Amino acid sequence: MTEPAWEPGPDTDSLQDTPPHNHDAEMAVLGAMLLDRRVIEPVDAALAGAADFWTLRHQTIYRTITDLYSATRDPKIDPITVAADLLASGELAKIGGAAYLHHLVNAVPSTANATYYAEIVREHAQLRAVLEATRRATQRALTAASSAAEILDAAMADLQAAAAGVAPADVRLSVGERWLDFMLELEAGADPRALDTPWMDLNEVIELKPGQLVTVGAATGGGKSLFGMNLAAHVALTRGRPALVASMEMGGSELMARLTAAEAGVVLDRLIRRQVSDDDWAKVFKAGPRLQHAENFILDDSPNLTLGKIRARMRWMASRGTAPAIVVADYLQLMTPEKSKPNANRANEVAELSRGLKLLAMEFEIPVVALAQFNRGAAGRQPVVTDFKDSSAIEQDSNVILLMHKPTNDDGTPDDERAGEIDVIVAKNRNGANGRIVPLIFQGHYARLRSMGRM
Template identity: 50%
Template sequence: MISPAVAADDKASVPDTFRSASPLERELPHDVEAEQCVLGAMIVSKDAIVEVIAILKGHEFFRPTHETVFRAIYDLYGKGITIDPIVLGRELASRGEITKIGGAPYLHILVQSVPTAANGWHYAEIVKEKFESRRLVSEGMRLMQMGYSETVTTGEAVAATTASLQSLISGAPEAAKLSVSDRWESFIDQLEAGADPKALSTPWPDLDEFVTVSGPMLITVGATTGGGKTLLMLNWGAHVALRLGKPVLVASMEMGGNEILARLTSSEALIPMDRLNKRQLEEGDWLKLANVSDRMENAKNFVLDDTAGLTLSRLRARIRTMWAQGNGPALILVDYLQLLTPDTPSSVRAQEVAALSRGLKVIAMEFDTPVVALSQFNRGAVGRRPLLSDFKESSAIEQDSNVVLLLHEERDENDQPVKPGEVDLIIAKNRQGMSGRVLPMSVRKHYMRIDSWAADAS
């Protein structure tokens, strides 16, 4: 039985396009049972959550109350909180939304409605299909209204409708392909192409030999304070945005926008960082600045977000905004993980950091985009070769990461570099292949650069 409070909101879920068309209002394509089964599966199974969020974003539900429940589940999962009807009910109550869904008993109805959580992805596909059908009906209604209009020419109507239908086609993702037979042809195509077509190269060819950056993955870069991880991040972002021409989002809680821009300028123009900091450029520096000016002025796809107190929710909102503007990031860089502000503070710091790490992994999955997160080491890692267990405040960082890269500069007993200008990039974890590789890198901190050792040291 569906709560009356839930049933009453069906009308509110009808898009404005349909509200003048009462005969169609009750017949809009939807499947309430499938929506209930999706949510029920998500409540009882973590695996179902992972499968569902790969298909649905929340807005596809016909009933606004179901979207409300979906977003509460999504947020709890992103925080690493185990979900059950009691926990979910408290979360909705804290948001002032529990009465909107018809009360806590409705959550138990959702759980009882699902025959098996293993089919959560299948129910999600049904919900997605009904949503696309409603969009199609909407475009049909719009075309009919333009056809009757005295102010819209036939050519204008056809052009507008063609654009809308094209948007509908491009905005409707393929149905999930889960079986081996579904995936096999695409896999063979990739083998014949010799490379993953979605893969992003890095500025370091020797790293590309062992690690493929593609799709939803969390890459964690660890180092001690001053160990070069921010240099690595900015060089990586500049390569993807300025050389590959793909959108990049840098979320920095460590530095402000001007400081990031100064480091980026030093790296791109090869102007010593100390002269940029002191605003004491020489004549040759101005010439170098002029050479990169056009590149920097047109770097609209290189987004620097230095919002204070950045949370996962705000980061997600920034990414959604970029997608809405047609500039969805191909790479997301976070500097650094431990400085993110928890959406729900905890008295146990390890739990907070674990929730942040898991949240970044969820964001990578949600947007099908690689996320590179910088992370600090514990103080005990200073002066020795780092280990996976050295991440500050939580072992979940290593567990959630697909790839872990560690930066290490060998120093003597007087804390002086044993090999000046060189740092080791250690592939400490690599779910795609071999780990344990140590790649020597050339470091020019005065130019804010980390390069492959064989790279031209110009």
């Protein structure tokens, strides 16, 4: 079988100018994945992502294989199924057709060495990243675009980014290797990696642990964005841990107004309208130092946020030495699928996004908080887990599900006796009690929620 013509990577005029790569190793990795799906997980753990492959069509094939693998519990991975998926996405011709997939299979020396081939691919990807980092530093220095100190800082950040995503050399997996750390946690009386919330009453019921997907649901205007922002601010500003809020609903200016209102105790509407009184200014200045030095609190309001973009932002934070301790995605149904297809079923797309956020939490070993919207049918009554808009997969993927509900009477009208309160219903709690209702004080004018008890 004749191999379809090889195409060089981007920005390449000749093989002499091609940055480091190993075409045979890339082919061997993909061929092994097509032959034996058991090698997919160790290969994926060894690589930082599809960009580790130099050849563009290899990047496409790798993404397709890993997407198919994570889509179902019992994936079928072979040249035929991968070709069918590439054909459906319009990318089959771009990678050289089905014939190239069969060529990859025939080019594999041994599937047993798949991880070794992946390490070669990863090594060359890091070499390319180092070259790119030094190229940028050289260009900055030649043009004197910044001071020497700033150029050096930027170069160090680029080099740290080049090393991001490397699989740890010493991974503890056996019970024997994990036992001592577990005993130390028991002796300490707490999981040192777990996070609390700013609400004392809720902390008695749930704990945010690494690898968890925590879904917070509410109706439109039901307080889910306040919950997410208050939680992230607590982690970043009170606990001093890096936090990322990926917002698809609000821009950076509105996010800053909400954060400032909550921290300074200034009415949100006056901040949004820029009608700040002298008394308000005094409160803002008092909260200023706390917010001015919040370098580890990242608000990403990039348009059309996808899982890939959130993952890239997390790796960017890690490259700066501030890997996020928590990620808040606001909100799930507004996220853009990686490969949106015409006439795609939105429920399936949201299910893929939900599963993707869960995998993201497990990959980075942090809690990921996904805010989600209810269907209109949930209005006027206490919500249940089946009320999430566009998806029934959220219940399955989530470790913890919190449903927010403003108290109502039996006829659906607001409960005047509980005005200014909001209930947080613990609908699912994989590591604790379910069904608990935790009332919080709803201070919408200050863009914050408060615990009924004292902190």
